[in-house]
Structure formats: C-alpha cells, structure tokens
Amino acid sequence: MQKFFRAFLSDPRTTGSIIESSPFLIKKMLKPINFEKAEIIVELGAGTGVITKKILKKMGPNTSLLCFETNKVLAKELKRKNKDSRLKVYSDSAENFGRYLKRFGKDKADYVISGLPLVVLPKKIADKIIKEILENLHPKGVYVQFQYSLTSRKLFKKLFGQVKIDFTPANIPPAFVYSCKLGKK
Numbered sequence: 001m002q003k004f005f006r007a008f009l010s011d012p013r014t015t016g017s018i019i020e021s022s023p024f025l026i027k028k029m030l031k032p033i034n035f036e037k038a039e040i041i042v043e044l045g046a047g048t049g050v051i052t053k054k055i056l057k058k059m060g061p062n063t064s065l066l067c068f069e070t071n072k073v074l075a076k077e078l079k080r081k082n083k084d085s086r087l088k089v090y091s092d093s094a095e096n097f098g099r100y101l102k103r104f105g106k107d108k109a110d111y112v113i114s115g116l117p118l119v120v121l122p123k124k125i126a127d128k129i130i131k132e133i134l135e136n137l138h139p140k141g142v143y144v145q146f147q148y149s150l151t152s153r154k155l156f157k158k159l160f161g162q163v164k165i166d167f168t169p170a171n172i173p174p175a176f177v178y179s180c181k182l183g184k185k
C-alpha cells in the first residue's frame with residue numbers, strides 16, 4: 001500500500017488528504033516564489049515530498065530548504081529519498097519551526113510553503129502554527145497555503161493583510177492556493 005494512503009488511514013485528521021498534491025497544484029504553489037532571490041524556504045507538512053522535490057529542482061545552490069513533517073515514517077522517507085546538502089528535514093511539528101530556523105542561523109523565512117490540513121487540525125495547534133508563521137516570515141516574504149475551501153480567506157486577510165487566491169480543479173479534491181503577504185490590515 002502506498003505510504004501516503006497508509007498515513008491517511010492511520011491518522012486521517014493529521015494527514016488531511018488521501019492522495020498527494022497533483023503537478024498542477026504544485027505548479028500553482030510554487031508560482032509566488034522568486035527562486036533566484038530566495039535564501040530560506042520553509043515547507044510545512046511535506047508528506048512524501050512531492051512539493052519538496054520540485055522546490056529542490058528549482059532552487060539555486062545557495063538556497064536552503066527546511067522541511068517539517070510530524071509523521072515519522074514519511075519524514076524518514078523524505079530524508080532517505082532526497083539526499084541534498086541544501087535540504088534539512090525535521091520530524092517535528094510546524095508549531096516549532098521558528099526555533100529550528102534560529103538554530104540554522106536565520107531569523108526569518110523568505111517563503112513558507114504549507115500543505116498542512118489547517119482546517120481539520122485541532123484549533124489550538126492550527127492557531128499556534130499561524131502565529132509561528134506570522135512571527136517568522138520575512139516582512140517581504142510570502143506564505144503559500146493550499147486548502148480545499150475558501151473558509152480561511154477572511155482570517156488570513158485579517159492576520160496578514162494581503163491575500164491572493166488561485167484555484168486548480170486539477171487536484172483531488174480541487175484546491176485553492178492562498179498567497180499571503182504581510183501588509184496593511
């Protein structure tokens with residue numbers, strides 16, 4: 001049985017989807033990234049690494065990618081399959097990513113790319129993750145999040161200031177891509 005589907009069966013709420021993101025969704029998720037200028041990219045909820053692989057392919061030799069994945073089996077696979085000195089994989093919750101960023105010698109992330117199922121995660125955890133993103137995103141950085149509904153639009157607008165929404169029907173289920181920048185609220 002495929003690892004991602006197995007993860008879904010063992011913990012549907014945390015995994016959030018039965019299948020990995022499609023190439024169409026991944027393309028939209030990475031559209032806001034300026035790969036020539038990015039120094040630090042953080043990926044939250046990397047899963048089996050379908051987005052990770054694409055980021056690694058597009059990013060330059062001086063960019064670092066810090067990935068967070070709570071499922072230990074998936075995190076181990078992610079490490080094993082992507083031996084790349086620009087990549088760090090942490091089997092810890094996205095709630096703590098700022099701590100690892102500081103340990104890595106960086107104050108802020110240029111981009112935070114998230115496949116976390118924020119809407120179905122326990123509210124306390126989801127709130128803590130959003131707070132962590134707000135505190136650790138560079139003032140000119142972008143937070144990109146996919147979701148299967150528009151329910152977070154108002155909240156993200158209130159918290160970040162600027163929100164752009166893209167959509168792809170070519171994903172199971174069809175998905176919205178939120179690109180959030182810190183700005184006037």
Ligand SMILES: C[S@@+](CC[C@H](N)C(=O)[O-])C[C@H]1O[C@@H](n2cnc3c(N)ncnc32)[C@H](O)[C@@H]1O
Pocket residue numbers: 007014015016017019020021044045046047048049050051068069070071074092093094095115116117121125
């Ligand atoms: C919908 S899947 C997305 C996987 C992959 N990024 C993709 O697009 O196919 C969400 C992933 O987030 C992980 N996850 C859930 N809660 C997390 C947390 N608090 N911190 C880090 N990862 C988490 C799950 O284990 C799961 O692999």
